[in-house]
Every structure is written in structure tokens, then in C-alpha cells.
Amino acid sequence: MNFSNILVQIEDGVGVITINRPELRNALDLHTLQEIETALEGWSLAPEVRVVIFTGAGDKSFAAGADIAQLNKRAMLEALLPNMTATYRKIELYEKPTIAAINGYALGGGLELALACDIRIAAAHAKLGLPELNLGIMPGAGGTQRLSRIVGKGRALEIILTGDMVTADKAERIGLVSIVVPEEELMQTAKQYALKIAAKGPLAARLAKSVLHHGTELDMDTALYLEKLAQTILMGSEDKAEGTQAFLDKRTPTFRGK
Numbered sequence: 001m002n003f004s005n006i007l008v009q010i011e012d013g014v015g016v017i018t019i020n021r022p023e024l025r026n027a028l029d030l031h032t033l034q035e036i037e038t039a040l041e042g043w044s045l046a047p048e049v050r051v052v053i054f055t056g057a058g059d060k061s062f063a064a065g066a067d068i069a070q071l072n073k074r075a076m077l078e079a080l081l082p083n084m085t086a087t088y089r090k091i092e093l094y095e096k097p098t099i100a101a102i103n104g105y106a107l108g109g110g111l112e113l114a115l116a117c118d119i120r121i122a123a124a125h126a127k128l129g130l131p132e133l134n135l136g137i138m139p140g141a142g143g144t145q146r147l148s149r150i151v152g153k154g155r156a157l158e159i160i161l162t163g164d165m166v167t168a169d170k171a172e173r174i175g176l177v178s179i180v181v182p183e184e185e186l187m188q189t190a191k192q193y194a195l196k197i198a199a200k201g202p203l204a205a206r207l208a209k210s211v212l213h214h215g216t217e218l219d220m221d222t223a224l225y226l227e228k229l230a231q232t233i234l235m236g237s238e239d240k241a242e243g244t245q246a247f248l249d250k251r252t253p254t255f256r257g258k
Contacts, residue, residue, distance in 0.1 A: 005032040007057070008039050013198035014191060015039075015049040022058035028065060028109050033087045040094060047257060050198040050205075052094070053190050054117060055101040056110075059183060062100070062126065065108025084109055084141040088116040092146075093213060095206045097197050101190035102126045102177065107165070112139065115146035118209065120176065121190050122168040123183040128176065129165040149216075151176050201239040202257035 007018040017039055019026040043049040056062040091098060091113070100106075100114035102122040111128050114120050122128070130139045130147065138144065139160060148156035151174045159166060168180045181189045197205060207230040215223035234240050238258040246253035 003035045003039070005029075006035045006039065010043075010046075010049055012191075012195060013048065013050040014053060014194040015043050015046075015051070016053045016055065018055050018057055019063050020057045022056070022060070025061040025064035025105065026056040026058075026110070028063055028084065028113065030083060033084060037087055037090060040090065044095065047202075049096065050202050051097045051099065051194040053099045053101055053187075053194055054091075054113065055187065055190070056103055059104055059123075059125075061104040061110070062102045062106040063110030063113050064105065065110055065112070065132075084112070088112055088142050091116040092142075093210075095210075096202075097194075097205055097209060099190050099193055101186050102128065102168075103183070103186055105165075107131060108139070108143075109141050112141040112143045112146070115142060115150065119178055119193060120171075121186065121193065122171060122177040122180050123186045124168050124180055125183055126168045126171075126180075127165040128168075128171050129163065130160050131163040131165070133161065134163045147176075199252075201234075201237075201243055201253075201255045203237055203239050203255075204234055207234060 005019070005021055007020045009016045009018075017036060019028070019032060021027055021032065040052070043052065097119070098117040099119045099121065100117040102114055102120060104123065104126055106114050106126060106128045108130060111130055114128070130143045132139050132143075139147075144156070144160065147159065151159075155174050166174075166176065168177065171177045172180045179189065211223075211227050211230045215226050218226065239255045242255060243253045
């Protein structure tokens with residue numbers, strides 16, 4: 001796959017998507033979002049990709065949001081177009097686990113991209129925020145909903161209403177990111193997480209992610225039934241037979257996602 005705004009790489013079961021617009025703070029315009037979707041679609045059925053990492057080129061910005069000059073000219077009803085919201089929903093519900101390696105500023109749509117990922121890891125110098133209210137608008141690509149579900153309503157309101165940037169250390173304290181590491185260790189740490197996940201049963205990882213995302217929006221009884229149905233599928237899988245037999249044999253399992 002050849003792209004102009006992103007770089008893609010596959011190694012040891014891990015696919016890396018790097019937003020490659022450092023001169024524009026890795027801004028997420030429509031073309032960049034389309035390239036991200038194309039890369040994910042290409043990897044959807046690729047067994048050589050089991051986990052996806054998102055990061056940004058350079059050391060200053062993970063991803064910036066919309067271009068302010070373009071935003072200034074945008075008409076009212078254009079906000080109803082899917083664009084960024086649809087892309088992030090696809091990332092959130094992507095069948096393979098996703099990790100955001102936040103290597104700098106993650107503001108506006110950039111933070112909303114990280115929020116759509118399953119795991120967030122930040123470099124020590126990273127700063128995160130949703131400053132949209134400073135422009136007379138509000139987060140519009142899932143920021144209000146995902147942030148409140150991750151850090152709680154009170155913290156989300158504080159971050160959104162003040163528009164203040166959150167340091168990496170505070171982001172870790174409030175659960176916005178899983179871990180903070182020195183800048184030079186960021187991608188190594190993200191890949192360690194990815195490799196650990198990639199070594200698990202891919203079908204189990206896919207169903208566990210799906211049940212968690214959908215189950216938290218359901219009542220407990222329905223969610224538990226959904227969990228039971230997913231487990232029933234896994235009990236009949238080749239991966240379950242391989243995983244349990246490998247445990248009994250005291251060897252590393254070889255999962256095939258079947």
C-alpha cells in the first residue's frame with residue numbers, strides 16, 4: 001500500500017500506522033483519515049497483523065485536530081457529515097486490538113483518535129487536551145462520550161470546559177493513559193504491549209474486545225449473555241484446543257485465529 005500522509009509497517013504481527021505530516025503537527029484532514037481507513041481495511045483479514053499501533057511522525061505531535069483555516073470556512077450542516085466521527089468509530093470497533101503511542105501533543109481530533117484506541121501509552125513530554133471551546137465549538141468526534149467513559153464525567157467536564165492541556169503524568173493518574181515512559185522508550189514500550197497481545201489467541205482477543213465495547217452499553221443480564229455466547233464460540237475453536245493442549249504440554253501455543 002502506497003500512501004502520501006501516513007506510513008505503514010508490519011513486523012512480528014504488529015502493524016504500525018504513523019501519521020506523517022510533522023510540518024502540520026500531523027493534522028488529520030479528510031485525506032489522512034481516508035488513508036487510515038484504507039490501511040485498516042487492508043489489514044482486516046491479514047493474519048500477519050494481529051495488533052495495530054497508531055503514532056505520529058517526529059517528536060512534537062501525535063496528531064492535531066482539524067485545520068483551523070478549513071474549520072473557519074466550514075458551513076453549519078457540514079458538521080453532520082461522518083468524516084472523523086465515522087473513522088474513529090471504525091477504529092474503536094476494529095476487530096484487532098489498537099494502541100495509541102502518544103509521542104507529543106494530542107489535541108482535539110488527535111486526542112479523540114487516541115480515545116478510540118484500546119490502549120494509550122504516552123511519552124513523558126506529551127500533552128493532551130480538547131481545546132475546542134476556545135474556538136466556540138465543542139469536541140465533535142467522540143470526545144465528550146469516550147473521555148467521560150474513560151476518566152469519568154467530572155474529569156471529562158473539567159478537561160473540556162477549561163480547555164486546559166493535561167500533562168502525561170496527570171493523564172496517567174486519572175486513567176486517560178495506561179503508562180507514561182521516556183520519549184526514547186515510547187515505541188519500544190508500545191511494541192512490547194503489542195507483542196504480548198499478539199501472542200494471545202487472536203479470535204479470543206477479537207471477541208473479548210467486542211463483548212467489552214458492546215456489553216458496557218447493555219444491561220448486566222444482556223451483557224452477560226453476550227459474554228456467554230462469545231465464550232461458547234471460543235470453546236469450539238481450534239485456538240481453544242491448541243491453547244489448552246499447549247498448557248498441558250508446557251509449550252508455547254501456536255494460534256491460528258480459527
